[in-house]
């Protein structure tokens with residue numbers, strides 16, 4: 009990694025580690041500075057005031073719920089950052105690209121690329137000069153359409169990054185299938201695809217079973233690998249309320265994450281001044297990365313032991329008998345697993361696990377929360393299987409105040425899948441495509457993100473259209489992928505801001521600027537709303553309010569429709585212009601295509617608290633192979649694909665800071681972890697620094713310990729002592745992505761194992 013002024017890491021003097029609970033004044037301070045302004049503009053203040061409230065803009069940051077009765081400020085520090093980042097008054101248009109060649113821009117930091125401002129006009133890459141040059145929309149659409157029509161549909165990939173609303177996403181998924189492919193990878197392929205595949209297998213739903221209401225009734229919440237304070241901060245209010253009414257929170261995470269330790273409510277003056285922050289977790293266990301299967305095996309052992317001691321009082325026998333399958337085999341395996349192995353794999357003592365189990369056993373209603381700490385592992389399937397097992401044992405799925413609750417990432421990542429953005433035929437009903445549009449849906453499954461990358465590497469994939477996102481940075485094996493990208497015949501980026509992926513142009517390459525969530529969307533039929541689905545399967549309308557960055561910027565829906573219309577052969581049943589003029593028509597189509605989920609979508613769009621599309625597992629309707637909820641028998645106690653070998657082998661965890669949204673780097677502080685100044689670090693426990701003969705502040709490299717003929721190495725990382733379990737190191741995503749092999753992924757879903765790559769430190 010080259011030297012850069014952002015490299016110097018230090019403890020943040022403004023917000024020392026011990027003095028800064030998540031939330032608090034610190035979270036509201038200085039956010040406007042991220043776009044170089046002293047304070048938010050009037051329109052920004054107006055949008056923030058209405059953010060996540062009925063009739064307002066639904067935040068483009070995370071997928072947390074928008075409550076029917078919102079707080080005075082229903083946004084968090086990160087929501088404010090995402091909103092202001094989009095409302096950036098700086099502009100990137102023809103002049104910017106005339107001044108800077110692609111080669112020059114490639115030398116810029118990710119932060120500087122995006123903070124150049126909003127994209128204002130369509131640009132086409134000119135290989136002769138090495139610059140992007142302005143082009144008209146008509147020319148852009150026509151050439152992209154010609155290029156797509158000239159290749160076999162299977163050679164095109166349409167990626168979506170969880171941002172675009174349901175309307176644009178539905179049309180995107182329709183367009184792909186009308187063309188004859190379903191190569192529709194999405195950001196969830198790097199994220200919660202582990203959930204989509206394995207939760208579906210275990211309980212028959214690809215999404216979580218909880219709703220916001222459950223948090224008013226649960227007695228305990230078990231947290232595995234989800235960092236609420238940084239990634240879904242509005243959830244902290246819900247947790248605080250739960251704690252205030254006596255709910256117990258138990259956390260398993262290798263990192264002591266601030267938000268899960270204590271929280272000061274920025275909306276409660278009492279919390280800021282008199283009473284101090286609320287303790288969130290009653291128990292916090294620093295499990296080893298990949299050690300959750302073992303920890304949960306220990307918890308299950310305790311449940312079985314309690315049942316043995318008082319038969320008929322601990323397990324929910326009726327539920328297990330009537331609603332589940334596989335219990336006996338799973339229980340036998342858990343009984344046969346011994347504590348020595350559990351302790352070694354989890355890094356926790358038997359006493360700690362028994363203490364956690366006591367909380368679980370004393371609760372009538374338990375919720376299991378998880379995030380990337382469970383999904384981004386080779387044995388992520390078993391992480392989820394074990395959490396489902398634990399909950400099923402006491403009937404904790406399908407009753408009020410209980411359930412399994414993955415916390416989703418992008419604001420509409422779950423919804424895009426619901427309306428057909430996905431590589432499987434099951435994502436879009438073929439009979440409806442035939443009935444509504446006369447389209448014969450492709451029967452061959454499409455490419456997910458990992459498979460699309462393999463296709464780019466070996467030349468099978470010729471076109472990549474990206475509806476948002478920054479794949480070159482977000483994917484594993486970055487160096488190999490970034491080098492392969494220019495082999496594409498066609499690359500098209502529909503984006504709000506400039507990023508790295510735009511700087512690896514294919515033979516024909518476009519950047520097409522689109523409206524963001526905050527921008528007013530006026531079409532021939534008047535002002536338009538878009539919609540998104542949250543992590544609890546509730547759907548909300550969102551109405552933009554800001555002046556778009558230029559009169560040339562098109563909505564995502566209009567861009568999708570523009571490309572589709574220009575791609576031969578024409579199909580008169582696909583009414584791209586009418587749909588662009590009036591999004592109600594698209595919502596009516598969504599409702600007809602997915603009647604169980606979206607009936608009367610237009611009528612319900614602005615319902616406070618969103619409209620719920622339901623969840624079968626919540627009703628104990630198990631849409632699995634067996635028709636029952638399935639226990640999963642563990643075949644291993646480690647979620648890792650392999651143990652890092654040798655004395656210096658370490659497990660690498662890649663983390664996000666609260667000053668980034670995925671590959672968007674707002675700034676260089678990781679306030680909640682007490683770090684700031686630089687992101688090129690390797691975090692490691694002081695005892696491990698000593699054991700490995702390193703020194704704090706030393707510059708080192710990390711090397712991947714997977715022998716597949718590729719050397720993976722990241723240089724220039726500063727050794728930084730941090731409270732982590734032995735045998736593991738941590739650092740930032742996306743900087744460390746070159747270390748994660750594309751082939752190192754979750755077994756059933758190909759979600760990259762970003763949380764458990766074997767590496768070693770090279771001094």
Ligand SMILES: Nc1nc2c(c(=O)[nH]1)N[C@H]1C(S)=C(S)[C@@H](COP(=O)(O)OP(=O)(O)OC[C@H]3O[C@@H](n4cnc5c(=O)[nH]c(N)nc54)[C@H](O)[C@@H]3O)O[C@H]1N2
Nearest residue numbers: 233234235239260263297298379380381417418668669670
């Ligand atoms: N500010 C901000 N908000 C975001 C995002 C962002 O980048 N910035 N990204 C959005 C997106 S797309 C997503 S998917 C979500 C991601 O949100 P999270 O699901 O919270 O994902 P991460 O922050 O990657 O990692 C979560 C936690 O897993 C822990 N962990 C790592 N390995 C293990 C393990 O083996 N076991 C356990 N128990 N824990 C482990 C890490 O220490 C970390 O605290 O956030 C969304 N919200």
Ligand SMILES: Nc1nc2c(c(=O)[nH]1)N[C@H]1C(S)=C(S)[C@@H](COP(=O)(O)OP(=O)(O)OC[C@H]3O[C@@H](n4cnc5c(=O)[nH]c(N)nc54)[C@H](O)[C@@H]3O)O[C@H]1N2
Nearest residue numbers: 169195199476477478482502503505507662670671741762
């Ligand atoms: N090592 C490691 N790698 C990871 C992860 C990890 O934990 N560790 N996490 C993974 C996860 S969970 C995810 S979800 C992926 C994220 O991967 P992506 O979704 O591909 O990446 P983002 O950084 O969210 O995309 C940012 C870009 O989206 C564009 N954008 C922003 N807003 C809009 C909009 O409204 N419309 C459009 N069209 N474009 C917009 C901007 O141009 C911006 O540069 O990364 C994955 N990669």
Ligand SMILES: [Mo]
Nearest residue numbers: 195199417418
């Ligand atoms: Mo994500």
